Amino acid sequence: MNIEHRIISKLTAERARMKKLVKEHGSFNVAEVTVEQLYGGIRGVPIGVTDISHVNQQEGLRLRGFTIPEVLENLPKADGAEFPLAGGLYYLLMTGEMPTKQEADQVEIEWKVRSNVPDHVFKSLAPMPAYTHPMTLFSQAILALQSESVFARRFYYGIDKEDYWGYYLEDSLNLTAKLPTIIANIYNLKYRNGIFVQPNPKLDWSANFAWMIGKHDPAYMDLMRLFVVLHSDHEGANVSTHASHLVGSALSDIYLSCASGMNGLAGPLHGLANQECLRWLLDVLSHFKGKLPDDEQLSIYLHEFISSGRLIPGYGHAVLRVTDPRFLAQREFALKYLPDDPVFQLVEKVYQILPGILKENEKVKNPWPNVDAINGTLQHYFGLNEMDFYTVLFGFSRILGITTHVTWSRALGKPIERPKSLTTDILEKMIEGE
Ligand SMILES: CC(C)(COP(=O)(O)OP(=O)(O)OC[C@H]1O[C@@H](n2cnc3c(N)ncnc32)[C@H](O)[C@@H]1OP(=O)(O)O)[C@@H](O)C(=O)NCCC(=O)NCCS
Structure with a gap:
């Protein structure tokens, strides 16, 4: 069954489930909001419901109810590959069902048929200054494609x-x-x-990116397959997914919605953080003149670094309280393909020593590595050294999740988002009990 028919087969039940909850429990109080949360980015306040993914403190991300190891094991693989086809992943995200190999292949074929990029898209990027950040070009390309929106055209009529x-x-x-x-x-x-490379029809979605940038090593293609799974979704309330969802709630089409999300992802507190980690690891290595420090040297360095008030990129998490399973999956890949790489050896040493040091500070809620602690190391090993491109790779994968959130919100008939803001005067009067 293709994605559309599978969604149709579930839609009546999903709509009824939502309507029943609203009808029978519409006044159930899910959460209260404190003044601290109002001023603090609405941290932790539930703002929506999604079944596409969930992040649990103790086990990390689940995609459609499956843990990362389960997703990696059960999704169909490309022939001869160790990691899943993105087509199968998209099927899982969109439908909530683990696809067969045939269903995963069908999505890959569907993508190939639709893959042609109209000329005006790249023509609109070419005049941009050479120093333009690649995330700006990415968002611009998505916006340029908006001219092709089927929804926008049909909505008009x-x-x-x-x-x-x-x-x-x-x-x-x-x-x-x-x-x-x-x-x-x-x-x-x-x-x-500025060379232009066409996709290779024999390759799957994730591997084709590798091919088109001139990286034909099957191991790098597999890394991209793994990367896409690990970055495809992370609940509905992070900046990029929520931004896209919010814009989509105004019935802005997928292109307008996704460009908004990518603009959020381009911020240094969100997606841009992933380039910081590799930069930090390379700085540490260069501090030790390219040699791996011993435990004591590294421990002194890390203590001094933290005492100077700086954060170690790639460590800590707003929700997770264990090592991020996305870090562990990439670590396994590194142990297989690049055990002797000096940057990876530093990642390993930091992983052994830093959690103990972070635990010395009682305020640190999670001393363990997150996905960013290793992402860049793997790309660097395979020669993708342009760190400002790492956020584009993140966005490339994340749009699989984002388009699923936005599509399902339309399927469930969710309305335009309209929370409420207060004035400081009103808030003070509320506190005084007026
Ligand atoms: C991810 C992150 C933003 C979570 O923030 P958070 O939920 O506020 O984290 P915590 O509640 O554990 O922070 C409590 C204290 O621990 C400190 N802390 C947290 N992570 C730290 C780190 N990686 N290095 C040093 N100190 C850290 C914080 O600075 C804070 O101290 P403060 O109250 O004196 O400012 C934070 O851990 C961080 O900035 N990590 C580094 C950047 C990074 O890896 N980002 C990508 C996330 S996927």
Whole structure:
């Protein structure tokens, strides 16, 4: 069954489930909001419901109820590959069902058919100054594609609101199909003298990015397959997913919604953080003149670094309280393919020593590594050294999750988001009990 038919087969039940909750428990109080939370980024306040993924303090991310090891084991693989086909992952995210190999292949074929990127997209990027950040080019390319939105065109002529989601799905398949070509050729524009490379029809979605940037090593293709799974979704309330969801709630189409999300991902407190970690590891190595420090040297260095008020990138997490399983999956990959790489050896040493040091500070809620602690090391090993591109890789994967959130919100008929803001005067009067 394809994605559309599988969604149709579940839609009546999912709509009824939501309606029943609202009808029978509409006044149930889920959470209260404190003044601290109002001023503190609404931290921890539930702002929506999604079944696409969930982050649990103790086990980390689950995609459609499956842990990361389960997803990696059960999703169908490309022939001869160790890691899953993105087509199968998209099927799982969109439908909530673990696909067969045939269903995963069908999505990959669907993507190939829709992969052609109209000329105007790259023409709009070419005149940008050479120093433009690749995330700006990525967001710009997605916006340029908005001219092709099927939903926007059909909405103009009138559509039954029960049917919105089908056009969002159509746009989602069209956009995601083009992503490998878009991001690979942004890479080529910025770092390979602007050569344009077409996708290889024999390769799957994730591996095709590798191919188009001139990396034909099967191990790097497998790394990209792994990377895409690990970065595809992370609940509904992080900045990029929530931004896209919010914009989509105004019935802005998938292109407008995803460009907003990517603009959020480009912020240094969100997606841009992942380039900081590799930079930090390389700085540590250069401090020790390229040699791996021994335990004592590293411990002194880390103590001094933290005492100077700085944060160690790649460590800590707002929700997780254990080592991020996405870190562990990539660590396993590194142990297999790059055990002797000096940067990875430093990652290992920091992993042995730093949690103990962070635990000395009672305020640190999670002393363990997150996904960013190793991402860049793997890319660096395979020669993708342009750190400002790492956020684009993150966005490339994350759009699989984002388009799923936005499509399902239309399928469930969710309304425009409209929370409420207060004035300081009103808040003070509320506190005084007026
Ligand atoms: C991820 C992060 C933003 C979570 O923030 P948080 O929920 O506020 O974290 P905590 O509640 O554990 O922070 C409590 C204290 O521990 C400190 N702390 C947390 N992570 C730390 C780290 N990686 N290095 C040093 N100190 C850290 C904080 O500075 C804070 O101290 P303060 O109250 O004196 O400012 C934070 O751990 C961080 O900035 N990590 C480094 C950047 C990073 O890896 N980002 C990517 C996240 S996926």
